[in-house]
Amino acid sequence: MRVLVTGAAGFIGSHVAEGLAGAGHEVVGIDDLSGGTRENIVGNVKFCKVDVRDAEATERVVKDHEPEVLCHLAANAREGASQFQPRDVCGRNLMGYASVLVPAIQAGVKKVVLYSSMAVYGDQEPPFDETMPREPVDVYAVNKVAMEEITEILADVHEFGYTIVRPHNVFGERQSLRDHYRNVVGIFMNRIMRGEPLFIYGDGEQKRAFSYIGDSLPALLRAAELRPELDGEIVNVGGKHPVSINELARMVAAEFEAEPELVYLPDRPREVKYAYCTWEKSEALLGYEERLGLEEGVRRMAEWARKLGPQPWTDERLELPSKKAPHIWLGNGSGGSDSRGEREQP
Numbered sequence: 035m036r037v038l039v040t041g042a043a044g045f046i047g048s049h050v051a052e053g054l055a056g057a058g059h060e061v062v063g064i065d066d067l068s069g070g071t072r073e074n075i076v077g078n079v080k081f082c083k084v085d086v087r088d089a090e091a092t093e094r095v096v097k098d099h100e101p102e103v104l105c106h107l108a109a110n111a112r113e114g115a116s117q118f119q120p121r122d123v124c125g126r127n128l129m130g131y132a133s134v135l136v137p138a139i140q141a142g143v144k145k146v147v148l149y150s151s152m153a154v155y156g157d158q159e160p161p162f163d164e165t166m167p168r169e170p171v172d173v174y175a176v177n178k179v180a181m182e183e184i185t186e187i188l189a190d191v192h193e194f195g196y197t198i199v200r201p202h203n204v205f206g207e208r209q210s211l212r213d214h215y216r217n218v219v220g221i222f223m224n225r226i227m228r229g230e231p232l233f234i235y236g237d238g239e240q241k242r243a244f245s246y247i248g249d250s251l252p253a254l255l256r257a258a259e260l261r262p263e264l265d266g267e268i269v270n271v272g273g274k275h276p277v278s279i280n281e282l283a284r285m286v287a288a289e290f291e292a293e294p295e296l297v298y299l300p301d302r303p304r305e306v307k308y309a310y311c312t313w314e315k316s317e318a319l320l321g322y323e324e325r326l327g328l329e330e331g332v333r334r335m336a337e338w339a340r341k342l343g344p345q346p347w348t349d350e351r352l353e354l355p356s357k358k359a360p361h362i363w364l365g366n367g368s369g370g371s372d373s374r375g376e377r378e379q380p
């Protein structure tokens with residue numbers, strides 16, 4: 035079938051595009067390369083550099099390809115920074131999605147797979163299961179909630195199928211190591227390789243169930259199948275075993291045989307302390323299996339990261355720097371070696 039993958043040069047999107055192309059589908063991938071890289075485009079994927087906020091350019095690609103399935107992953111997924119980048123986050127997430135959906139529906143798309151997020155559950159009591167209400171507590175999650183609801187409404191009115199997946203804390207090869215705003219596993223690895231301390235928000239006892247891409251990918255790919263039992267379903271996809279950020283820091287440091295300094299910072303505004311999901315529905319509907327798990331995933335990602343070597347931090351400023359922003363996100367924007375934990379909060 036013909037598939038359009040947005041965010042195809044990013045971490046998860048590149049694996050999804052490669053996997054679908056490898057299964058024999060005709061895959062076009064689009065990405066503006068703001069977070070992803072061309073090197074991430076692997077296999078028989080036709081790549082177009084397009085910013086999904088550019089309605090005309092997006093429409094041209096969608097109409098040329100006439101996708102039967104749209105896998106939408108393009109995003110600014112910096113959940114923690116979204117309070118300080120609301121314009122960019124709303125533009126790339128909610129507005130970008132509408133910009134792809136309209137021509138896709140016009141071109142007769144049969145199914146939309148929205149890669150949403152566990153963030154939509156907010157700070158309810160975990161484990162989060164798919165029947166819980168949407169209770170977003172940050173700007174990124176508000177966007178994901180709106181995108182989910184728009185999918186449901188438009189699918190009803192314009193009659194296409196859809197599946198919403200809610201991945202959580204996925205990590206692995208091809209994840210950006212340069213972005214100091216998100217993805218703690220990659221940030222820890224890059225800091226260790228650069229000889230920098232590991233910054234931990236609060237007491238480090240917040241818990242997440244990290245999911246290695248090799249475990250999540252088969253389920254994330256199956257979500258794109260045109261199977262009637264997937265239609266209209268919402269499915270969590272991710273790890274089964276919550277660990278604390280302190281445990282994760284120890285595990286990553288041990289993998290690099292390093293003893294980095296741990297620097298504890300104030301809580302990050304709007305960070306949910308305990309966030310992990312049920313997995314029964316993903317097992318039943320998408321055949322989710324945790325075959326490799328966190329430790330093996332960290333080992334494999336570290337092997338890849340070591341080959342890549344230490345990466346420079348992207349220097350991207352916040353739209354709304356404020357005294358509530360972690361101070362390592364302020365200053366020169368690098369969060370790098372000059373942003374030590376002992377510096378005063380501005």
Ligand SMILES: NC(=O)c1ccc[n+]([C@@H]2O[C@H](COP(=O)([O-])OP(=O)(O)OC[C@H]3O[C@@H](n4cnc5c(N)ncnc54)[C@H](O)[C@@H]3O)[C@@H](O)[C@H]2O)c1
Pocket residue numbers: 040041042043044045046047064065066067068069070071084085086087106107108109110111126130149150151152200201202203204205209210
């Ligand atoms: N990684 C996770 O743990 C996780 C968890 C939950 C949900 N998700 C969701 O999965 C999707 C992929 O996340 P990821 O971790 O691979 O992030 P990523 O940043 O690696 O990928 C997102 C891609 O979208 C691209 N992009 C951003 N704005 C764009 C625009 N305007 N036009 C075209 N492309 C644009 C970026 O360049 C990037 O390549 C996102 O929708 C994210 O919200 C990820």
